[in-house]
Amino acid sequence: MNKPVIVALDFADDFECINFLNQFPKDQKLFLKIGLEMFCQFGYPFVRNLRERGYNIFLDLKLHDIPNTVKRTCEMIAKWDVQMLTVHASGGAEMIAAAKKGLAGSDTKLLAVTQLTSLGQTELRDELQVPLKSQDYVTHLAKLAFDNKADGVISSALEVPMIKQATSEDFLCVTPGIRPKASQVEDQKRVATPAKAKTLGSDAIVVGRPITLAENGYQAYMNICKEWNK
Numbered sequence: 001m002n003k004p005v006i007v008a009l010d011f012a013d014d015f016e017c018i019n020f021l022n023q024f025p026k027d028q029k030l031f032l033k034i035g036l037e038m039f040c041q042f043g044y045p046f047v048r049n050l051r052e053r054g055y056n057i058f059l060d061l062k063l064h065d066i067p068n069t070v071k072r073t074c075e076m077i078a079k080w081d082v083q084m085l086t087v088h089a090s091g092g093a094e095m096i097a098a099a100k101k102g103l104a105g106s107d108t109k110l111l112a113v114t115q116l117t118s119l120g121q122t123e124l125r126d127e128l129q130v131p132l133k134s135q136d137y138v139t140h141l142a143k144l145a146f147d148n149k150a151d152g153v154i155s156s157a158l159e160v161p162m163i164k165q166a167t168s169e170d171f172l173c174v175t176p177g178i179r180p181k182a183s184q185v186e187d188q189k190r191v192a193t194p195a196k197a198k199t200l201g202s203d204a205i206v207v208g209r210p211i212t213l214a215e216n217g218y219q220a221y222m223n224i225c226k227e228w229n230k
């Protein structure tokens, strides 16, 4: 897989989303992330519609439930021909393994979310009561995901070298929390620029608001691609 810039489609309505996509040239091969906001409103027909238009799809549902429920959900999603799906690594070894079993026979990559990029060291310690350093916690969850046959993880770009060292160079590190130098950080805590993510070895970056809220979304996307592909 080429190292893609994945655009997070966090829109309140599908009309706004399609208008956004119409800014891009027809032959632009886009990798799109559908998250909870759009999936809860528009469901599978929306996913199918975008697949039929030729887009690659990262379905970011962050599943987190008992193993049987996650497995049965993954069996359904396995029929949807999406390229990536997320579960929470903190759901545990059995749940991650069950998700992978559910996806058997499909080409969907299973990615486990480690520590959300909106959580920093303070939140980890004071709110979640995890006594580890953020990088160690992320690496621990990544190792759990690797040992239970996930294809990769979601982390910040900052942890990628440690994750690759603890798992394998081929273990996918897909990194949100990407902020080009000039943009606001908003609710993200562990952030990196596209250039920094590339240097650190991310396999794909996920970018939402710096593109979707830009005055010219296409130009913002192209600027990020230029920095990422340099």
Ligand SMILES: O=c1ccn([C@@H]2O[C@H](COP(=O)(O)O)[C@@H](O)[C@H]2O)c(=O)[nH]1
Binding pocket: 008, 009, 010, 035, 113, 115, 116, 117, 118, 154, 155, 176, 177, 178, 188, 206, 207, 208, 209, 210
């Ligand atoms: O740890 C995580 C896991 C998922 N996300 C998702 O990525 C995008 C980021 O959007 P921005 O607007 O670029 O902040 C968003 O859809 C999140 O749900 C994440 O940010 N961090």
